[in-house]
Amino acid sequence: NGVMKLLYPISTDSRTILNLDGIWKFMVENSEKNIDVSHPLETSDVMAVPASFNDQTADAKIRNYNGYFWYEKEFNIARILRNERLVLRFGSVTHEAWVYVNGNEVAHHKGGFTPFEAEINKELIEGSNRVTVRISNLLDFTTLPVGNFSETSDKHGNKEYNVDENFDFFNYAGIHRPVKIYSTPKDYIDDIVVTPEINFTNNSANIKISSKAVGSFDDVKIYILDAKKEIVCECSGTEALAKIDNVNLWQPLNSYMYTAKVCGIKDGRVIDVYEEPFGVRQVETKNGKFMINERPFYFKGFGKHEDTYVNGKGLNEAYNVLDLNLMKKMGANSFRTSHYPYSEEMMRLCDQEGIVVIDETPAVGLMLSFTFDVSAMVNSSYEDNTWKELNTQKAHQQVIREMIDRDKNHACVVMWSIANEAANYSTGAKEYFEPLFKLARKLDPQKRPCTYVAIMMTTPEADKCTDLVDVIALNRYYGWYMQNGDLKTAEDKTRNELLEWQDRYPGKPIMYTEYGADTISGLHSVYDEPFSEEYQEDYYKMNSKVFDEIPNFVGEQLWNFADFQTKFGINRVQGNKKGIFTRSREPKMVARYLSKRWNNIPNFD
Numbered sequence: 001n002g003v004m005k006l007l008y009p010i011s012t013d014s015r016t017i018l019n020l021d022g023i024w025k026f027m028v029e030n031s032e033k034n035i036d037v038s039h040p041l042e043t044s045d046v047m048a049v050p051a052s053f054n055d056q057t058a059d060a061k062i063r064n065y066n067g068y069f070w071y072e073k074e075f076n077i078a079r080i081l082r083n084e085r086l087v088l089r090f091g092s093v094t095h096e097a098w099v100y101v102n103g104n105e106v107a108h109h110k111g112g113f114t115p116f117e118a119e120i121n122k123e124l125i126e127g128s129n130r131v132t133v134r135i136s137n138l139l140d141f142t143t144l145p146v147g148n149f150s151e152t153s154d155k156h157g158n159k160e161y162n163v164d165e166n167f168d169f170f171n172y173a174g175i176h177r178p179v180k181i182y183s184t185p186k187d188y189i190d191d192i193v194v195t196p197e198i199n200f201t202n203n204s205a206n207i208k209i210s211s212k213a214v215g216s217f218d219d220v221k222i223y224i225l226d227a228k229k230e231i232v233c234e235c236s237g238t239e240a241l242a243k244i245d246n247v248n249l250w251q252p253l254n255s256y257m258y259t260a261k262v263c264g265i266k267d268g269r270v271i272d273v274y275e276e277p278f279g280v281r282q283v284e285t286k287n288g289k290f291m292i293n294e295r296p297f298y299f300k301g302f303g304k305h306e307d308t309y310v311n312g313k314g315l316n317e318a319y320n321v322l323d324l325n326l327m328k329k330m331g332a333n334s335f336r337t338s339h340y341p342y343s344e345e346m347m348r349l350c351d352q353e354g355i356v357v358i359d360e361t362p363a364v365g366l367m368l369s370f371t372f373d374v375s376a377m378v379n380s381s382y383e384d385n386t387w388k389e390l391n392t393q394k395a396h397q398q399v400i401r402e403m404i405d406r407d408k409n410h411a412c413v414v415m416w417s418i419a420n421e422a423a424n425y426s427t428g429a430k431e432y433f434e435p436l437f438k439l440a441r442k443l444d445p446q447k448r449p450c451t452y453v454a455i456m457m458t459t460p461e462a463d464k465c466t467d468l469v470d471v472i473a474l475n476r477y478y479g480w481y482m483q484n485g486d487l488k489t490a491e492d493k494t495r496n497e498l499l500e501w502q503d504r505y506p507g508k509p510i511m512y513t514e515y516g517a518d519t520i521s522g523l524h525s526v527y528d529e530p531f532s533e534e535y536q537e538d539y540y541k542m543n544s545k546v547f548d549e550i551p552n553f554v555g556e557q558l559w560n561f562a563d564f565q566t567k568f569g570i571n572r573v574q575g576n577k578k579g580i581f582t583r584s585r586e587p588k589m590v591a592r593y594l595s596k597r598w599n600n601i602p603n604f605d
């Protein structure tokens, strides 16, 4: 029941997969009517899975619904599979889920961006089976992301829930990622941890492979396969060490993937087989540089969202492929999974395509009061009560655990982002973040750098926890939210702040993880007016100019790859318009400038 270490479901000689995606029944919960999970849901409404429910409806009430809602699907299991271990697995359900098979609860999971699963053999019957999911999209001061929660009642006295997002993206919900039933033998491989260690002088690598097995195997045998699936070397044991000579490194935009084929053996026979892809690369920060394979790397790319028309935050693999192709065409090499872990399908694609990823938790909205006035915050005892009123520490530890559990073996992941724009300037921030950084560093077998992404007000003077981060990652909007329309002053501000960071922390690499200007595609101005395509281009040119003057500046990830949906608000015209591409991925004018710039900046210094 609940969370486990989770290998991505694949089919092998010992495993198979059934796909439960498609059309599911759907209904919102109505407090007047009790739902009896021992009977099929009484509804004629349907939703496609995987996808958010919000944009599939023509009913404004459902589109903006906050509360509990239900999904259901019938399925059959071929007799031939009944003696296998059968696991029902959700790639993600946003934000909390209770799962029933034939009316019996099999799983409960809170956290909308990580997978969970349950063995369902005991619940299965001959003939037609039923999987029912109760979901909540509610957010409050204990959840991640953070939401402002309130309860009211309608005119009949029925409870109504309200969630006001404490963050800048629409609170899409539903069954967002694939639903699968996969089979394994009764004795099975449960987890694999791959830790490469490169010897650069003789061009070889030691690969530590720890396997966790459930049940009894006499031995675990591991074959390392190259990209052509030919055996490079073999080793054995639950703590095995493989040596690869003439190793092909995983490099940014030049991916090379190996496979660890792990076989659980009993009485001389292979009982379970799992194939885990991995890349061999090393990351570290050193002397103000971000090193990949011992060379100083420069991040060029984006903050993104999982956000497309109709699918909302649901997995959309065609868009994933297109987005990476657009990035490569632009000369970008990286993105951040702002503001939550993205689908496993996207992570595997990035491994394959050599796209460098900063992997971010769903910790967004950890800030309860908002002002751009930093003058008070530079006081070392400044306090805005965020860390007294929020109760997210437990959820935060869980999301770190689940993100690292899931993504630990991905070569594409070069850094963990523990949070986006928290109140790092407020008293209590250090006490809040210290245990979280410790946890992430302990859990990650590859010991990747860790950071948090810091909001404008966290100036070098105001930020209370910079010593925790390996990279100073800044979200800055000089020339947009401040000095709007005045790029000359914005340029001075940008330069002064970056120089100050570098002065104070000469050993730490500095990068921008956000900077951008809302731009309405097709809006032009001879006066370089904000919101025009001209202004967006000038804004980026100004920033580029300053970046190039700062020696410890290791990367630019702009905000945002594409326009995206947000809640309604007077600062948002059909969502956030800071995209370099529109929501349908048509380029704005600035794409040409950036593409030229990035295609001329090498990936390594």
Ligand code: GCB
Binding pocket: 167, 168, 169, 420, 421, 455, 475, 514, 559, 576, 578
């Ligand atoms: C930020 C947030 C991001 C917003 C962006 C904006 O600092 O991290 O989620 O969308 O600013 O456009 O305001």
